[in-house]
Structure formats: structure tokens, C-alpha cells
Amino acid sequence: MSNYRKEAELDELLQSKEGVKGLIGELPEDTVSLAWRSALNEKLMTEAKPARQRGWLWKPVAGLALAGALALVTFIPRTPPATTANFESKLVNAHLSLSNAREVAGTGLTAYESMQETKAVDSFHSWTEADLNL
Amino acid sequence: MVSAGAAALKRVQPDSATEQALVDRCRQRDVEAFGKVVDAYQHRVFGFVKRMVVNPEDAADVAQEVFVRAFQAFDRFDGRSSLRTWLFRIAHNLCIDRARKSDRSLQESSLDLTHEDEGTMDIPDQRWDPELLVMNEELAQIVEKSIASMSEKLRSVLLLHDREDLAYEEIASALGVPVGTVKSRLFLARAHLQQALTPYLNGGIH
Numbered sequence: 001m002s003n004y005r006k007e008a009e010l011d012e013l014l015q016s017k018e019g020v021k022g023l024i025g026e027l028p029e030d031t032v033s034l035a036w037r038s039a040l041n042e043k044l045m046t047e048a049k050p051a052r053q054r055g056w057l058w059k060p061v062a063g064l065a066l067a068g069a070l071a072l073v074t075f076i077p078r079t080p081p082a083t084t085a086n087f088e089s090k091l092v093n094a095h096l097s098l099s100n101a102r103e104v105a106g107t108g109l110t111a112y113e114s115m116q117e118t119k120a121v122d123s124f125h126s127w128t129e130a131d132l133n134l
Numbered sequence: 135m136v137s138a139g140a141a142a143l144k145r146v147q148p149d150s151a152t153e154q155a156l157v158d159r160c161r162q163r164d165v166e167a168f169g170k171v172v173d174a175y176q177h178r179v180f181g182f183v184k185r186m187v188v189n190p191e192d193a194a195d196v197a198q199e200v201f202v203r204a205f206q207a208f209d210r211f212d213g214r215s216s217l218r219t220w221l222f223r224i225a226h227n228l229c230i231d232r233a234r235k236s237d238r239s240l241q242e243s244s245l246d247l248t249h250e251d252e253g254t255m256d257i258p259d260q261r262w263d264p265e266l267l268v269m270n271e272e273l274a275q276i277v278e279k280s281i282a283s284m285s286e287k288l289r290s291v292l293l294l295h296d297r298e299d300l301a302y303e304e305i306a307s308a309l310g311v312p313v314g315t316v317k318s319r320l321f322l323a324r325a326h327l328q329q330a331l332t333p334y335l336n337g338g339i340h
Contacts, residue, residue: 003314010317017324023277024296024327030181032197040172040198047205048165 148174153217160208168205175218176201179225182293185281186229189236196232200225215307219300223308226290233286273334280330284323291316292323 148156148170159167179200184193203224204211211220281289290309294300295316306313 007314007317010314010321013321014317014324017321017328020324020327021296023273023331024281024292027274027277027297030177030184032176032180032194036180036194036198037172037176040176040201041169043198043202044165044168044172044205047202048163 172201175221179221183225183229185293187232192232196228199228219304219308276334280327284326288319288323291319295320
């Protein structure tokens with residue numbers, strides 16, 4: 001038997017007992033008491049309260065947190081991100097200044113000084129008394 | 135007989151536009167708007183719960199719980215079903231939970247009508263004419279007793295359809311069962327009630 005036919009038969013059977021619906025519908029209406037409603041209202045107010053309280057508690061906290069975050073972002077100095085070109089030029093400059101410093105005040109002799117020193121030594125060895133009569 | 139005031143109470147239900155406005159406000163946890171929802175449905179929900187939960191104190195408690203749960207979960211009400219269907223779904227679930235918690239299986243029918251695959255049942259009583267039956271206190275008691283003796287499955291469908299005028303589809307949505315199951319349960323529930331009334335019709339109950 002197809003589902004459609006089954007359902008049609010069921011509808012027909014239900015129709016035959018439609019009178020019962022009238023009996024159920026005519027049963028006396030149930031009404032709730034004022035005490036019942038009052039108790040329900042109290043429960044609903046209790047349910048509604050925590051949400052309100054949480055709102056009052058969390059809203060200022062959230063506001064303060066937001067203000068703090070904004071202050072941090074605004075007032076803390078930010079260093080610009082180093083670019084590759086900046087970094088390279090700084091590296092070269094640092095190397096040059098170090099080299100210059102070594103040239104001026106480094107330990108030992110520079111190549112030029114070394115050459116001059118050699119000449120001085122030679123002149124020392126070739127010194128004669130005639131040199132004293134200047 | 136139903137009093138005019140009681141009948142009027144049952145009919146009070148907001149129109150769809152008003153209800154939608156109330157729903158929008160309730161989603162924002164507006165207690166005042168939810169109070170109006172309670173005004174509209176409290177008697178019907180209480181009536182349903184009272185017949186589903188035998189203990190009157192439990193019934194009052196569960197009926198309140200229905201509205202508290204609805205208030206808590208209103209932001210999850212998606213509007214796919216009507217507000218009425220949603221409230222009855224919550225009510226039905228809470229009644230089942232309460233029955234399980236109290237470890238009291240809802241009284242099954244003395245008639246063996248709990249199996250839905252049971253064959254068709256008809257009462258060949260020519261005197262059965264609901265139009266001629268006048269609802270008096272005695273008949274009301276028999277009907278109430280018969281409803282209470284049904285299984286929870288039959289009872290919920292009977293009440294939601296014949297008492298609360300929910301459509302088959304709405305009941306199927308509220309109970310989470312197919313429409314065909316709703317129809318077969320309704321047929322069995324009506325047959326059960328009809329059979330319970332037979333002695334009354336035969337003059338056996340006085």
C-alpha cells in the first residue's frame with residue numbers, strides 16, 4: 001500500500017473521530033493564580049538582573065582597557081623599521097670610521113710610518129761627528 | 135460548562151505583527167515585552183502542563199520553568215516555527231524531563247494502545263454523537279481521567295491538536311516526529327477516549 005493511500009485512509013479515520021475534538025475543546029479552561037504569576041515574575045527578574053549587573057560591571061572595565069590600549073599606541077615612540085638600504089649604508093659607514101680610527105690612533109705603525117722609521121734608522125747608523133757642528 | 139471568561143482567556147493571542155514586535159523586544163531581554171508573551175500564553179501552557187504532569191505542584195513549577203527557559207533562550211528562537219509552537223515544544227520537553235526525574239513512568243493506558251502499529255480501532259456505537267453530548271462536570275471528569283490514563287505520546291498529540299489547535303505540521307515540529315506519526319497517535323488517542331466514554335453513553339456511570 002502506498003504511503004499516499006495510507007495517509008488518505010488515516011485522514012478518513014481521523015475525520016470519523018472528529019467529534020472527540022469538540023469534547024477536548026470544551027473542557028474547562030485552566031487559569032493560573034496571581035501567586036503563580038507573581039512567583040514567575042520574581043524568577044524572570046532574577047534572570048534579567050545578572051545580565052544588567054554584568055553590563056554595569058564590565059562596561060567601565062572594557063572602557064578603561066580600551067583607553068589604556070589607545071594610550072600605549074599613541075604615546076610609546078615607535079622606531080621606524082630598518083630598511084635594507086639604511087642597514088647597508090650604516091654598515092659601510094661603521095667600517096670606514098673604524099678603519100680611519102685605526103689609521104689615526106691604532107696600535108703599531110702604519111705602512112707609511114714604518115717606511116719612514118726605516119729611513120731614520122738608516123740615517124742614525126750613518127751619523128758622523130760633523131753632524132754635531134750644526 | 136466553560137465560562138465565558140475562561141473561553142475569552144483561551145482566545146487571547148497577539149496577532150502576528152504584534153507578536154513579531156514582542157519577539158524582537160524579547161530577543162533583547164526586554165522583561166516587559168516578555169511579560170506580555172506570558173500574559174498571552176500562560177493559561178494555555180499551564181493547561182497543557184497540568185494534563186501532562188499529574189502532580190499539581192509539579193505542574194505549577196514546570197509551567198513557570200517553561201517561561202523561564204523561554205526567556206533565557208529567546209535569542210536562540212529563530213522564528214521558523216511560531217512562538218506558540220516553540221513554547222509548547224519547551225513545555226513538552228520539560229514535562230518529559232520531569233516525568234523521568236521523578237522516576238514515575240507516565241501512567242500507561244489500561245487499554246493497550248501504546249503501540250502505534252496497532253490495527254485500526256473503531257467503536258461501533260450508533261449513539262456516539264458528540265453534538266448531542268453536553269459537557270457537564272461528570273463528563274468532563276471522565277474525559278480528564280481518560281486523558282490522564284493515556285500514554286504520554288498519545289496525550290501530548292491529543293492535547294496539542296484537539297485542545298490547542300496546533301496543525302499536524304506544528305505538532306510534528308514540536309515533538310520531533312513525522313506528520314504521519316502525529317496522525318496515527320491522534321487517531322489512537324481519540325479512539326481511546328471514545329472507548330472510555332462508552333460506559334457513560336450506555337448509562338453505566340452515575
